[in-house]
Amino acid sequence: MRRISGLGVYTLLLFLFLFSPVFVVVLFSFNKTAGLTFPFHGFSLRWYRAVFSSPVYRDAIVASLRVAVITVVVVVVVGTLAGIGVTRYAFRGSTAVRALLLFPAALPGLFIGIALLSFFVQTKVTLSLWTVTLGHLVYVLPYFFLVVAARLQRFDYLLEEQARDLGAGPWTTFRRVTLPLIAPSLIAGALVVFSLSWDEVFITFFTIGAQNTLPLVIYSTVKQSVDPSVNAVSTLLLAGSLLFIFSVRRLVVDLQQ
Protein backbone atom coordinates (compact mmCIF):
# COMPACT_ATOMS: atom_id res chain seq x y z
CA MET A 1 0.00 0.00 0.00
CA ARG A 2 2.86 2.33 0.86
CA ARG A 3 4.43 1.89 -2.57
CA ILE A 4 1.19 2.74 -4.34
CA SER A 5 0.71 5.95 -2.45
CA GLY A 6 4.35 6.84 -3.13
CA LEU A 7 3.70 6.62 -6.86
CA GLY A 8 0.51 8.60 -6.43
CA VAL A 9 2.27 11.38 -4.55
CA TYR A 10 4.94 11.46 -7.23
CA THR A 11 2.32 11.77 -10.00
CA LEU A 12 0.56 14.51 -8.08
CA LEU A 13 3.83 16.43 -7.71
CA LEU A 14 4.49 15.98 -11.42
CA PHE A 15 1.12 17.52 -12.24
CA LEU A 16 1.85 20.36 -9.83
CA PHE A 17 5.16 20.96 -11.60
CA LEU A 18 3.36 20.99 -14.96
CA PHE A 19 0.58 23.36 -14.00
CA SER A 20 1.76 25.67 -11.23
CA PRO A 21 3.96 27.95 -13.39
CA VAL A 22 1.08 28.66 -15.73
CA PHE A 23 -1.25 29.10 -12.80
CA VAL A 24 1.05 31.81 -11.46
CA VAL A 25 0.86 33.72 -14.74
CA VAL A 26 -2.92 33.55 -14.84
CA LEU A 27 -3.21 34.55 -11.19
CA PHE A 28 -0.93 37.56 -11.55
CA SER A 29 -2.72 38.70 -14.69
CA PHE A 30 -5.53 39.67 -12.30
CA ASN A 31 -3.20 41.30 -9.79
CA LYS A 32 -3.98 44.77 -8.49
CA THR A 33 -0.35 45.85 -8.25
CA ALA A 34 2.54 45.61 -10.64
CA GLY A 35 4.75 43.36 -8.54
CA LEU A 36 5.15 39.66 -9.10
CA THR A 37 5.28 38.95 -5.42
CA PHE A 38 3.19 37.14 -2.92
CA PRO A 39 1.09 38.00 -1.03
CA PHE A 40 -1.36 38.63 -3.77
CA HIS A 41 -2.87 42.09 -3.40
CA GLY A 42 -6.34 41.50 -4.79
CA PHE A 43 -8.11 41.18 -8.10
CA SER A 44 -8.40 43.77 -10.80
CA LEU A 45 -8.73 43.87 -14.57
CA ARG A 46 -6.31 46.75 -15.04
CA TRP A 47 -3.75 44.69 -17.00
CA TYR A 48 -6.44 43.49 -19.37
CA ARG A 49 -7.53 47.09 -19.90
CA ALA A 50 -3.88 47.93 -20.54
CA VAL A 51 -3.67 45.18 -23.16
CA PHE A 52 -6.81 46.20 -25.00
CA SER A 53 -5.92 49.89 -24.98
CA SER A 54 -2.43 49.22 -26.33
CA PRO A 55 -2.32 49.47 -30.13
CA VAL A 56 0.67 47.09 -30.26
CA TYR A 57 -1.18 44.30 -28.49
CA ARG A 58 -4.42 44.99 -30.34
CA ASP A 59 -2.73 44.84 -33.73
CA ALA A 60 -0.95 41.66 -32.72
CA ILE A 61 -4.18 40.02 -31.62
CA VAL A 62 -5.82 40.95 -34.92
CA ALA A 63 -2.79 39.71 -36.88
CA SER A 64 -2.74 36.40 -35.00
CA LEU A 65 -6.47 35.96 -35.51
CA ARG A 66 -6.10 36.66 -39.21
CA VAL A 67 -3.30 34.15 -39.66
CA ALA A 68 -5.08 31.49 -37.61
CA VAL A 69 -8.44 31.92 -39.34
CA ILE A 70 -7.00 31.84 -42.86
CA THR A 71 -4.88 28.83 -41.92
CA VAL A 72 -7.93 27.04 -40.54
CA VAL A 73 -10.09 27.74 -43.60
CA VAL A 74 -7.46 26.65 -46.11
CA VAL A 75 -6.41 23.59 -44.11
CA VAL A 76 -10.00 22.42 -43.62
CA VAL A 77 -10.70 22.56 -47.36
CA VAL A 78 -7.38 21.19 -48.55
CA GLY A 79 -7.04 18.64 -45.75
CA THR A 80 -10.56 17.28 -46.09
CA LEU A 81 -10.17 16.83 -49.84
CA ALA A 82 -6.87 15.04 -49.28
CA GLY A 83 -8.37 12.88 -46.54
CA ILE A 84 -11.21 11.78 -48.78
CA GLY A 85 -8.86 11.22 -51.70
CA VAL A 86 -6.43 9.09 -49.75
CA THR A 87 -8.92 6.99 -47.79
CA ARG A 88 -11.48 6.36 -50.50
CA TYR A 89 -9.50 5.78 -53.63
CA ALA A 90 -6.66 3.31 -53.55
CA PHE A 91 -4.73 5.00 -56.33
CA ARG A 92 -1.14 4.38 -57.22
CA GLY A 93 1.11 6.33 -54.91
CA SER A 94 -1.54 6.93 -52.25
CA THR A 95 0.90 5.63 -49.61
CA ALA A 96 3.48 8.11 -50.87
CA VAL A 97 0.94 10.95 -50.67
CA ARG A 98 0.06 9.94 -47.12
CA ALA A 99 3.75 9.95 -46.18
CA LEU A 100 4.27 13.31 -47.85
CA LEU A 101 1.36 14.89 -45.99
CA LEU A 102 2.63 13.63 -42.63
CA PHE A 103 6.26 14.49 -43.39
CA PRO A 104 6.28 18.08 -42.00
CA ALA A 105 5.34 16.78 -38.54
CA ALA A 106 8.67 14.92 -38.44
CA LEU A 107 10.73 18.02 -39.21
CA PRO A 108 12.05 20.31 -36.50
CA GLY A 109 10.48 23.77 -36.64
CA LEU A 110 13.90 25.34 -37.09
CA PHE A 111 14.37 23.52 -40.37
CA ILE A 112 10.93 24.47 -41.73
CA GLY A 113 11.44 28.10 -40.69
CA ILE A 114 14.95 28.39 -42.13
CA ALA A 115 14.03 26.59 -45.36
CA LEU A 116 11.08 28.95 -45.89
CA LEU A 117 13.07 32.06 -44.97
CA SER A 118 15.89 31.30 -47.34
CA PHE A 119 13.42 30.39 -50.08
CA PHE A 120 11.51 33.65 -49.63
CA VAL A 121 14.71 35.68 -49.59
CA GLN A 122 15.95 33.99 -52.73
CA THR A 123 12.71 34.37 -54.66
CA LYS A 124 12.42 37.98 -53.38
CA VAL A 125 9.08 37.41 -51.71
CA THR A 126 8.45 40.17 -49.17
CA LEU A 127 7.94 38.74 -45.70
CA SER A 128 4.48 39.47 -44.36
CA LEU A 129 1.60 37.82 -42.60
CA TRP A 130 1.06 35.85 -45.79
CA THR A 131 4.45 34.18 -45.56
CA VAL A 132 3.68 33.41 -41.92
CA THR A 133 0.36 31.89 -42.97
CA LEU A 134 2.09 29.70 -45.53
CA GLY A 135 4.49 28.45 -42.86
CA HIS A 136 1.58 27.67 -40.54
CA LEU A 137 -0.24 25.83 -43.33
CA VAL A 138 2.67 23.46 -43.79
CA TYR A 139 3.08 23.00 -40.06
CA VAL A 140 -0.56 22.21 -39.21
CA LEU A 141 -1.69 20.27 -42.28
CA PRO A 142 -0.33 16.90 -41.01
CA TYR A 143 -2.27 17.17 -37.76
CA PHE A 144 -5.53 18.00 -39.48
CA PHE A 145 -4.96 15.30 -42.07
CA LEU A 146 -4.37 12.76 -39.30
CA VAL A 147 -7.66 13.65 -37.60
CA VAL A 148 -9.74 13.63 -40.77
CA ALA A 149 -8.17 10.49 -42.22
CA ALA A 150 -8.81 8.68 -38.91
CA ARG A 151 -12.50 9.62 -39.13
CA LEU A 152 -12.84 8.73 -42.79
CA GLN A 153 -11.18 5.37 -42.23
CA ARG A 154 -14.28 4.21 -40.38
CA PHE A 155 -16.75 5.97 -42.67
CA ASP A 156 -19.54 3.80 -44.04
CA TYR A 157 -19.48 4.45 -47.78
CA LEU A 158 -22.66 2.37 -48.26
CA LEU A 159 -24.54 5.44 -47.02
CA GLU A 160 -23.24 7.41 -49.99
CA GLU A 161 -24.18 4.65 -52.39
CA GLN A 162 -27.68 4.57 -51.02
CA ALA A 163 -27.99 8.32 -51.49
CA ARG A 164 -26.85 7.93 -55.09
CA ASP A 165 -29.36 5.11 -55.62
CA LEU A 166 -32.07 7.41 -54.38
CA GLY A 167 -31.11 9.83 -57.12
CA ALA A 168 -28.84 12.32 -55.36
CA GLY A 169 -26.00 13.77 -57.41
CA PRO A 170 -22.38 13.69 -56.16
CA TRP A 171 -22.54 17.23 -54.74
CA THR A 172 -25.89 16.67 -53.01
CA THR A 173 -24.59 13.39 -51.61
CA PHE A 174 -21.55 15.13 -50.21
CA ARG A 175 -23.51 18.04 -48.78
CA ARG A 176 -26.40 16.09 -47.31
CA VAL A 177 -24.78 12.77 -46.32
CA THR A 178 -21.00 12.87 -46.08
CA LEU A 179 -20.45 16.35 -44.70
CA PRO A 180 -22.95 16.14 -41.80
CA LEU A 181 -21.42 12.82 -40.74
CA ILE A 182 -17.81 13.98 -40.72
CA ALA A 183 -18.54 17.56 -39.58
CA PRO A 184 -17.82 16.96 -35.86
CA SER A 185 -14.37 15.65 -36.72
CA LEU A 186 -13.72 18.54 -39.08
CA ILE A 187 -14.62 20.97 -36.32
CA ALA A 188 -12.38 19.12 -33.87
CA GLY A 189 -9.52 19.20 -36.36
CA ALA A 190 -10.13 22.88 -37.09
CA LEU A 191 -9.92 23.75 -33.38
CA VAL A 192 -6.63 21.89 -33.07
CA VAL A 193 -5.31 23.77 -36.09
CA PHE A 194 -6.42 27.06 -34.60
CA SER A 195 -4.69 26.27 -31.31
CA LEU A 196 -1.45 25.32 -33.04
CA SER A 197 -1.40 28.37 -35.29
CA TRP A 198 -2.42 30.81 -32.56
CA ASP A 199 0.49 29.74 -30.37
CA GLU A 200 3.11 29.12 -33.07
CA VAL A 201 6.29 31.07 -32.46
CA PHE A 202 9.17 29.16 -34.05
CA ILE A 203 8.33 29.14 -37.76
CA THR A 204 6.70 32.54 -37.33
CA PHE A 205 9.97 33.93 -35.98
CA PHE A 206 11.69 33.28 -39.29
CA THR A 207 8.87 34.14 -41.68
CA ILE A 208 7.54 37.30 -40.05
CA GLY A 209 7.58 40.67 -41.80
CA ALA A 210 6.83 44.07 -40.33
CA GLN A 211 3.58 43.04 -38.63
CA ASN A 212 3.96 40.94 -35.48
CA THR A 213 1.74 38.15 -34.25
CA LEU A 214 0.77 37.91 -30.59
CA PRO A 215 3.39 35.30 -29.56
CA LEU A 216 6.14 37.36 -31.17
CA VAL A 217 5.04 40.56 -29.43
CA ILE A 218 5.06 38.70 -26.12
CA TYR A 219 8.48 37.26 -26.92
CA SER A 220 10.05 40.60 -27.76
CA THR A 221 8.36 42.38 -24.84
CA VAL A 222 9.66 39.81 -22.38
CA LYS A 223 13.15 40.09 -23.85
CA GLN A 224 13.20 43.86 -23.49
CA SER A 225 11.45 44.80 -20.31
CA VAL A 226 9.35 43.81 -17.37
CA ASP A 227 5.76 44.63 -18.20
CA PRO A 228 3.00 43.25 -15.96
CA SER A 229 0.49 43.40 -18.81
CA VAL A 230 2.40 40.48 -20.36
CA ASN A 231 0.66 38.34 -17.74
CA ALA A 232 -2.71 39.39 -19.10
CA VAL A 233 -1.78 39.02 -22.75
CA SER A 234 -0.20 35.63 -21.98
CA THR A 235 -3.43 34.53 -20.40
CA LEU A 236 -5.24 35.51 -23.60
CA LEU A 237 -2.72 33.50 -25.61
CA LEU A 238 -3.23 30.59 -23.25
CA ALA A 239 -7.01 30.79 -23.64
CA GLY A 240 -6.66 30.65 -27.42
CA SER A 241 -4.27 27.73 -27.33
CA LEU A 242 -6.69 25.80 -25.16
CA LEU A 243 -9.69 26.32 -27.45
CA PHE A 244 -9.12 22.81 -28.75
CA ILE A 245 -10.36 21.43 -25.41
CA PHE A 246 -13.92 21.61 -26.63
CA SER A 247 -13.03 19.03 -29.24
CA VAL A 248 -11.05 16.59 -27.12
CA ARG A 249 -13.83 14.02 -26.82
CA ARG A 250 -14.33 13.82 -30.56
CA LEU A 251 -10.59 13.57 -31.16
CA VAL A 252 -10.23 10.70 -28.72
CA VAL A 253 -13.04 8.80 -30.42
CA ASP A 254 -11.56 9.32 -33.89
CA LEU A 255 -7.95 8.59 -33.11
CA GLN A 256 -8.64 5.48 -31.06
CA GLN A 257 -10.40 3.68 -33.89
Place this chain on the structure above:
Amino acid sequence: MVAPAVLVIGGALVVPALNLIVQSFLVSTGYGGVAYHFTFSNYIDAVRDPTYQTVAWHSFGLGAAAALICVVAAYPAAYFISFKLHARWRNLALFLVVISLFTSYLVRLYAWYTILGSNGIVNTALIHLGIVDHPLLFLIFSRWAVLIAFVNVFLPFSVLMLTSAMQNIRPELLENARDLGAAPARTFSRVVLPLTMAAAVGAFVYTFILTSGDYITPALLGGTSSTSLANIVSDEFVALGNRPGGAAISCVMLLVFVIVYVVLSRLERWKGI
Protein backbone atom coordinates in the same frame (compact mmCIF):
# COMPACT_ATOMS: atom_id res chain seq x y z
CA MET B 1 -8.55 15.52 -54.75
CA VAL B 2 -5.22 15.25 -53.04
CA ALA B 3 -3.66 17.68 -55.52
CA PRO B 4 -4.12 20.88 -53.46
CA ALA B 5 -2.59 19.32 -50.35
CA VAL B 6 0.31 17.88 -52.31
CA LEU B 7 0.80 21.29 -53.89
CA VAL B 8 0.91 23.02 -50.50
CA ILE B 9 3.42 20.61 -48.97
CA GLY B 10 5.39 20.31 -52.18
CA GLY B 11 5.54 24.01 -52.94
CA ALA B 12 5.91 25.36 -49.43
CA LEU B 13 8.06 22.67 -47.88
CA VAL B 14 9.68 20.16 -50.20
CA VAL B 15 10.93 22.76 -52.67
CA PRO B 16 12.26 25.12 -49.97
CA ALA B 17 13.86 22.19 -48.15
CA LEU B 18 15.61 20.96 -51.31
CA ASN B 19 16.59 24.54 -52.02
CA LEU B 20 18.16 24.76 -48.58
CA ILE B 21 20.16 21.59 -49.20
CA VAL B 22 21.35 22.91 -52.58
CA GLN B 23 22.32 26.23 -50.99
CA SER B 24 24.46 24.51 -48.42
CA PHE B 25 26.77 23.51 -51.30
CA LEU B 26 27.04 27.00 -52.79
CA VAL B 27 29.56 29.76 -52.16
CA SER B 28 28.54 32.77 -50.09
CA THR B 29 29.65 36.08 -51.57
CA GLY B 30 29.16 38.29 -48.55
CA TYR B 31 25.98 39.94 -47.47
CA GLY B 32 23.09 37.82 -48.69
CA GLY B 33 24.78 36.99 -51.98
CA VAL B 34 25.34 33.51 -53.35
CA ALA B 35 27.61 32.32 -56.17
CA TYR B 36 26.59 29.21 -58.03
CA HIS B 37 29.72 27.14 -57.61
CA PHE B 38 29.67 23.75 -56.02
CA THR B 39 31.65 23.59 -52.81
CA PHE B 40 31.91 21.43 -49.76
CA SER B 41 33.61 24.09 -47.69
CA ASN B 42 30.46 25.22 -45.85
CA TYR B 43 30.27 21.81 -44.26
CA ILE B 44 33.96 21.76 -43.45
CA ASP B 45 33.68 25.22 -41.89
CA ALA B 46 30.59 24.22 -39.94
CA VAL B 47 32.17 21.11 -38.48
CA ARG B 48 35.64 22.59 -37.86
CA ASP B 49 34.74 25.91 -36.26
CA PRO B 50 35.64 25.61 -32.55
CA THR B 51 32.89 28.02 -31.46
CA TYR B 52 30.30 26.00 -33.33
CA GLN B 53 31.69 22.81 -31.84
CA THR B 54 31.31 24.15 -28.31
CA VAL B 55 27.79 25.35 -28.99
CA ALA B 56 26.90 22.08 -30.71
CA TRP B 57 28.02 19.98 -27.75
CA HIS B 58 26.18 22.34 -25.48
CA SER B 59 22.93 22.25 -27.50
CA PHE B 60 22.93 18.52 -28.13
CA GLY B 61 24.01 17.81 -24.55
CA LEU B 62 21.27 19.97 -23.11
CA GLY B 63 18.74 18.38 -25.49
CA ALA B 64 19.84 14.86 -24.58
CA ALA B 65 19.73 15.67 -20.86
CA ALA B 66 16.25 17.17 -21.17
CA ALA B 67 15.01 14.21 -23.21
CA LEU B 68 16.45 11.68 -20.77
CA ILE B 69 14.99 13.46 -17.75
CA CYS B 70 11.60 13.68 -19.46
CA VAL B 71 11.44 9.97 -20.26
CA VAL B 72 12.74 8.82 -16.88
CA ALA B 73 10.51 11.21 -14.95
CA ALA B 74 7.50 10.20 -17.03
CA TYR B 75 7.79 6.45 -16.32
CA PRO B 76 6.52 6.37 -12.71
CA ALA B 77 3.66 8.72 -13.55
CA ALA B 78 2.69 6.77 -16.67
CA TYR B 79 2.83 3.54 -14.64
CA PHE B 80 0.63 4.99 -11.94
CA ILE B 81 -1.87 6.40 -14.45
CA SER B 82 -2.04 3.16 -16.44
CA PHE B 83 -2.16 0.53 -13.74
CA LYS B 84 -3.13 2.10 -10.45
CA LEU B 85 -5.95 4.44 -11.37
CA HIS B 86 -9.58 3.62 -12.00
CA ALA B 87 -10.82 4.30 -15.51
CA ARG B 88 -12.54 7.53 -14.55
CA TRP B 89 -9.51 9.02 -12.83
CA ARG B 90 -7.28 7.71 -15.57
CA ASN B 91 -9.27 9.60 -18.17
CA LEU B 92 -9.13 12.74 -16.08
CA ALA B 93 -5.36 12.39 -15.67
CA LEU B 94 -4.88 11.87 -19.40
CA PHE B 95 -7.11 14.84 -20.10
CA LEU B 96 -4.88 16.98 -17.86
CA VAL B 97 -1.77 15.72 -19.63
CA VAL B 98 -3.25 16.65 -23.00
CA ILE B 99 -4.18 20.09 -21.67
CA SER B 100 -0.67 20.71 -20.46
CA LEU B 101 0.66 19.50 -23.80
CA PHE B 102 -1.41 22.12 -25.57
CA THR B 103 -0.80 24.84 -23.01
CA SER B 104 0.97 27.61 -24.83
CA TYR B 105 4.67 26.90 -25.05
CA LEU B 106 5.56 30.57 -24.87
CA VAL B 107 3.39 31.17 -21.81
CA ARG B 108 5.10 28.33 -20.00
CA LEU B 109 8.51 29.81 -20.78
CA TYR B 110 7.32 33.21 -19.65
CA ALA B 111 6.05 31.62 -16.45
CA TRP B 112 9.53 30.34 -15.63
CA TYR B 113 10.86 33.77 -16.46
CA THR B 114 8.59 35.30 -13.83
CA ILE B 115 9.37 32.59 -11.30
CA LEU B 116 13.16 32.54 -11.61
CA GLY B 117 13.78 36.16 -12.63
CA SER B 118 15.60 38.72 -10.49
CA ASN B 119 12.26 40.21 -9.40
CA GLY B 120 10.62 36.82 -9.63
CA ILE B 121 8.77 34.82 -7.07
CA VAL B 122 11.67 32.70 -5.84
CA ASN B 123 14.02 35.64 -5.36
CA THR B 124 11.52 37.95 -3.68
CA ALA B 125 10.51 35.14 -1.37
CA LEU B 126 14.14 34.42 -0.48
CA ILE B 127 14.81 38.10 0.21
CA HIS B 128 11.58 38.47 2.13
CA LEU B 129 12.50 35.55 4.35
CA GLY B 130 15.94 37.03 4.90
CA ILE B 131 17.75 34.03 3.40
CA VAL B 132 19.63 36.15 0.87
CA ASP B 133 20.28 39.88 0.59
CA HIS B 134 20.41 40.18 -3.18
CA PRO B 135 18.47 38.33 -5.85
CA LEU B 136 20.17 35.13 -7.00
CA LEU B 137 20.86 35.87 -10.63
CA PHE B 138 22.08 32.40 -11.49
CA LEU B 139 18.50 31.14 -11.20
CA ILE B 140 17.60 32.67 -14.52
CA PHE B 141 19.86 33.13 -17.54
CA SER B 142 21.57 29.81 -17.03
CA ARG B 143 21.56 26.30 -18.44
CA TRP B 144 19.61 25.19 -15.43
CA ALA B 145 16.76 27.56 -16.23
CA VAL B 146 16.73 26.30 -19.82
CA LEU B 147 16.77 22.69 -18.65
CA ILE B 148 13.93 23.20 -16.17
CA ALA B 149 11.81 24.90 -18.83
CA PHE B 150 12.55 22.15 -21.38
CA VAL B 151 11.46 19.45 -18.95
CA ASN B 152 8.37 21.42 -18.02
CA VAL B 153 7.38 21.92 -21.65
CA PHE B 154 8.13 18.44 -23.01
CA LEU B 155 7.35 16.16 -20.07
CA PRO B 156 3.63 15.81 -20.96
CA PHE B 157 4.54 14.31 -24.32
CA SER B 158 6.62 11.55 -22.70
CA VAL B 159 3.87 10.83 -20.19
CA LEU B 160 1.34 10.57 -23.01
CA MET B 161 3.52 8.31 -25.18
CA LEU B 162 4.41 5.97 -22.30
CA THR B 163 0.85 5.84 -20.99
CA SER B 164 -0.54 4.89 -24.36
CA ALA B 165 2.12 2.18 -24.70
CA MET B 166 1.28 0.86 -21.23
CA GLN B 167 -2.41 0.79 -22.04
CA ASN B 168 -1.60 -1.87 -24.62
CA ILE B 169 -0.06 -4.13 -21.97
CA ARG B 170 -2.64 -6.62 -20.78
CA PRO B 171 -3.00 -6.35 -16.99
CA GLU B 172 -2.92 -10.19 -16.84
CA LEU B 173 0.74 -10.05 -17.76
CA LEU B 174 1.51 -8.07 -14.65
CA GLU B 175 -0.62 -10.39 -12.53
CA ASN B 176 1.10 -13.45 -13.99
CA ALA B 177 4.50 -12.00 -13.20
CA ARG B 178 3.42 -11.30 -9.65
CA ASP B 179 1.90 -14.77 -9.26
CA LEU B 180 5.17 -16.28 -10.41
CA GLY B 181 6.84 -14.48 -7.56
CA ALA B 182 8.40 -11.50 -9.31
CA ALA B 183 8.92 -8.45 -7.13
CA PRO B 184 7.38 -5.23 -8.47
CA ALA B 185 10.77 -3.91 -9.51
CA ARG B 186 11.46 -7.10 -11.45
CA THR B 187 8.01 -7.05 -13.07
CA PHE B 188 8.74 -3.53 -14.17
CA SER B 189 12.17 -4.25 -15.61
CA ARG B 190 11.20 -7.56 -17.22
CA VAL B 191 7.66 -6.86 -18.44
CA VAL B 192 6.77 -3.18 -18.52
CA LEU B 193 10.11 -1.77 -19.62
CA PRO B 194 10.65 -4.02 -22.68
CA LEU B 195 7.07 -3.53 -23.84
CA THR B 196 7.30 0.26 -23.64
CA MET B 197 10.86 0.67 -24.94
CA ALA B 198 9.73 1.68 -28.43
CA ALA B 199 7.55 4.45 -27.01
CA ALA B 200 10.37 5.56 -24.71
CA VAL B 201 12.76 5.80 -27.66
CA GLY B 202 10.15 7.71 -29.65
CA ALA B 203 9.59 10.17 -26.81
CA PHE B 204 13.34 10.59 -26.30
CA VAL B 205 14.03 11.30 -29.98
CA TYR B 206 11.10 13.69 -30.29
CA THR B 207 12.15 15.63 -27.19
CA PHE B 208 15.80 15.60 -28.22
CA ILE B 209 15.03 17.02 -31.67
CA LEU B 210 12.74 19.76 -30.43
CA THR B 211 14.94 20.82 -27.51
CA SER B 212 18.34 20.79 -29.19
CA GLY B 213 16.88 22.63 -32.16
CA ASP B 214 15.10 25.17 -30.00
CA TYR B 215 15.71 28.85 -30.37
CA ILE B 216 13.19 30.54 -28.11
CA THR B 217 13.92 28.88 -24.77
CA PRO B 218 17.69 29.53 -24.76
CA ALA B 219 17.09 33.06 -25.99
CA LEU B 220 14.61 33.82 -23.21
CA LEU B 221 16.05 31.90 -20.29
CA GLY B 222 19.61 31.07 -21.28
CA GLY B 223 21.14 34.51 -21.19
CA THR B 224 24.45 35.15 -22.89
CA SER B 225 26.07 32.06 -21.40
CA SER B 226 24.09 29.64 -23.52
CA THR B 227 23.98 30.29 -27.21
CA SER B 228 22.09 27.56 -29.04
CA LEU B 229 22.80 25.99 -32.39
CA ALA B 230 19.51 27.38 -33.65
CA ASN B 231 20.74 30.78 -32.54
CA ILE B 232 23.88 30.38 -34.66
CA VAL B 233 21.87 29.26 -37.67
CA SER B 234 19.60 32.24 -37.31
CA ASP B 235 22.57 34.61 -36.93
CA GLU B 236 24.19 33.22 -40.07
CA PHE B 237 21.00 33.85 -42.00
CA VAL B 238 19.71 37.07 -40.55
CA ALA B 239 22.70 38.95 -39.14
CA LEU B 240 25.56 37.76 -41.35
CA GLY B 241 23.62 37.06 -44.53
CA ASN B 242 25.62 33.89 -45.03
CA ARG B 243 22.86 31.62 -46.29
CA PRO B 244 25.07 28.74 -47.47
CA GLY B 245 26.80 28.66 -44.08
CA GLY B 246 23.52 28.64 -42.16
CA ALA B 247 22.08 26.06 -44.54
CA ALA B 248 25.07 23.77 -44.00
CA ILE B 249 24.75 23.97 -40.21
CA SER B 250 21.04 23.20 -40.33
CA CYS B 251 21.68 20.26 -42.67
CA VAL B 252 24.30 18.92 -40.25
CA MET B 253 21.78 19.26 -37.42
CA LEU B 254 19.17 17.41 -39.44
CA LEU B 255 21.71 14.68 -40.17
CA VAL B 256 22.47 14.32 -36.45
CA PHE B 257 18.75 14.00 -35.72
CA VAL B 258 18.34 11.32 -38.37
CA ILE B 259 21.37 9.41 -37.07
CA VAL B 260 20.15 9.58 -33.47
CA TYR B 261 16.74 8.36 -34.55
CA VAL B 262 18.05 5.49 -36.70
CA VAL B 263 20.65 4.32 -34.17
CA LEU B 264 18.25 4.39 -31.24
CA SER B 265 15.40 2.66 -33.02
CA ARG B 266 17.77 0.00 -34.39
CA LEU B 267 19.19 -0.51 -30.94
CA GLU B 268 15.71 -0.85 -29.51
CA ARG B 269 14.65 -3.38 -32.14
CA TRP B 270 17.85 -5.36 -31.81
CA LYS B 271 17.56 -5.51 -28.05
CA GLY B 272 13.87 -6.24 -28.29
CA ILE B 273 14.60 -9.46 -30.23
